[in-house]
Amino acid sequence: MNFIEVANWQPQYLRHPPSKEGNTLVTDYLLQIKNVSKEYSGNRVLKNININIKPGEIHGLVGENGAGKSTLMNILFGMPVIHSTGGYEGDIIIDGKVVNPATPKESMELGIGMVHQEFMLIPGFSITENIKLNREVTKDNLFSRILGPKMKTLDFKQMGKDSRKALDTLGMSIDEWLPVEGLPVGYMQFVEIAREIDKQNLKLLVFDEPTAVLAESEADKFLEVVKKLSGLGIAILFISHRLDEIIEITDNITVLRDGEVVSSLATKDADVHKIAELMVGRKIENTNIVKTFKEEAENEDYILELKDLYVDMPGEMIKGLNLRVRRGEILGIGGLGGQGKIGVANGIMGLYPTRGEIIKDGKPLPLNNPKKALDLGVAFVTEDRRGVGLLLDDSIEHNIAISALQIKEKFINKRAGIRMMDEKGAREHALNMIKELDIRCTGPKQLTRRLSGGNQQKVCIARSLTLDPDIILVSEPTRGIDIGAKKIVLDLLERLSKELGMTVIITSSELAELRSVSDRIAIVFEGKLEGILAPDASDVDFGLMMAGEYGKEEVS
Template identity: 90%
Template structure:
């Protein structure tokens, strides 16, 4: 283990004596298909500093980290503007390998460990230590063998720095999630030249006790002189652990401030405060009453969806409304619709029109008039290598047995009926395509989303659940999709439940907005409620000031 990060001329008491910044991101910008997702971002971090990066989903955090880590998606889409400086020198990494050579490490939200390997093998992956043997002396260095003893010693040293007493040769498979997180960190600090370590939502999968231990480790890394870039939706952790904070909103830095000058209230307001085009400001917000007409009653709902667990949520949905469901990433908002549809293990009680909706049975949910547009349209929602018309018809064929003819007692798909329906949907939803036989893979993101909605509508639902409807599509297409949901609600009287990470779009079309925090309903707000109220509710701090 090299000691470059312990240079006494550079670090004293864990904080940098130099005035120069270890990392500088200067005027960093990025466009995807003409859509500017980063707009002149500037961030400066000193050695030994813990720097928080916060912002709503879609604020640009992931794109910024992809740039810093030299990810291929950046360079295959035209690169980026601005410069990245390490120790005052322009670096601009073009690949993850270049980033690692510059001393940049990253612990991802989703673990990058190989389950079948031991802890040591994972820590030393691609940096294995070899030793000479008789064959290598004769046949060359390719015949060297692994120096397992030295690899184990290095791994033991890295684990000890993190206070982990676990055997370094245990297999990773079957270990608790918390241990995996620390193994990821051990792999990074075992690298010779580590200067900056990026954590992306590091405590999202950790229990409270594990999270506390993790934060102590982060402070220890800082005391070793390693700069930390800490990305989290948990604002209380940001306040607790960081020295300075950068707030991103809509691809721009809205504030750089010292943590000592911040609080959860202020950060939350900076994250969500924005000018929005809102067509809902003239709507009257009506408080819940016992005798109101509810199409859906959700009672004590638990959903075991990894990363988006629901933990005892209660929510009533009014007939004919557009209900928005919001909240920060990992708090459970995505799990609500997936649980209603039975796509993940669910318990509790769901009543539709006063009658129990069977749990964990997707087909029963569809039969009951509930349709779902998934957040993962490319992975789950669409048959990408099939035609538009078949994508639109497939669920109704399987669930409702629509578009079928009996020929000699055998049910056959009515190609003509499928084609006519697809043409009708294409016209009604303004799906921009060459025709119903075009493969959905070749459509733009916005038009792919319209095909997903067309498939749901073909089931003739009275409730449509739409999860992250504008994820990954451009600004113009976003408005078209949202306008379509409003049209379904107003013209067909359909109840729409829209889940989104973008508060602005929820406020633009919803009658009410339910905020989910730590798997439960934190509260319901009017779309024109203050940014402060939304920010506090999303951070789980709403109402605490009054209580205290």
């Protein structure tokens, strides 16, 4: 049975009144996190955490990067990293019973589903195969009737139907048999969500930054789906740095800071500024300062020109885009998901098949050649930090230095004809970048895998800056970054433009982010440049342009 299809379905825990089972009282709460604490190498990252969630409740969990959110979710989902590092103190209680799941399998059997911030997909599998992984539908055949159920074959038709239903629930029209490899990260996020909502026996669904990679319209659709799920009695634990979403969708909010619960409150008693102050322990200045549009000047100095550019990036194709970028400006690139905005930077870097013409400093930039683009002063911060941007099992200092070492031959000592890495120089540079970008870590030797998502993103930015580029392409720069760190990153990008004269091209799904730092904002629609707006243009103009409707009223 698929719970989306059955209107009168209710989870088992709603069909029975509270009662005694042995010595265990079945309480009003579906989930109770009771006095949970956790240490890593003597560092206490969680301190007596208590959270209670009722069936059908949407409960927000917020906190800066490093506040302990991911560690808490790893405990709830029985992730191996918790038990291989000494376990934890306290209890996880489901329906009044202490369960303390030791593996993800145990958590899933208890009715806990989780959409992780970092994708848990198999690139070589199709969307359907990922959605139905470990829950494949089989059917009888001649051999299974004779030799038993082990000889059953996969029922691809039924699996495709199930996957199509889950994708339709999310308003996602993509073909369910497309391979996951090569999909934009926003589409991958929807596949993760589709996999969870296809499961049965769901009691609690955890979303870890579910809209971080989604465009505004996609995020709106997703939030509607979350409300539907809660209406069916599914408890939702919703983790997000987008505080406006937290205020909009949740019933109650828990705020973590430095591994402790600093506040638990009803959403009706909260607002964005109050939550932000609780998260960071200080007042947050309003960063929504819109920059003034730079007027056109004679003899304009364009550092980059895109002419009739085509990029074959699945889900984000560019189809004949023309765009000119001024030297030293911050150009924002926006648009709805799937319209091509992500494809622009990926095409410039040659990460997907590209044709057309790219002119840098008046000379053609070789197409489909990432190394040449880097060598000619174009750096790229990808939106997919774990899949592309980082060496997860290497140190922060090596991640920051690696591209500059390979492309620019920085951090190399040459002695007696032997080339060796300048470990001291790389470390000093890493320490400086850690300070400049406020990378929360134990030191430059810490593995990037052990960093929170936002701090991993900062390492990606540090590595690009180490190349000393004159153009930096930054795709979704604050994805998964908390409200305090977001301002640090955006301020840094502004400083690169103002003080160093660097040209910054920012691609973002958050229009407010683009408007706060950009000199101009280019909107991409159906793979082409729909137009360029001033950051202080009206919301109506931005909305019409993103929908491809800008200027149509005048024409008609």
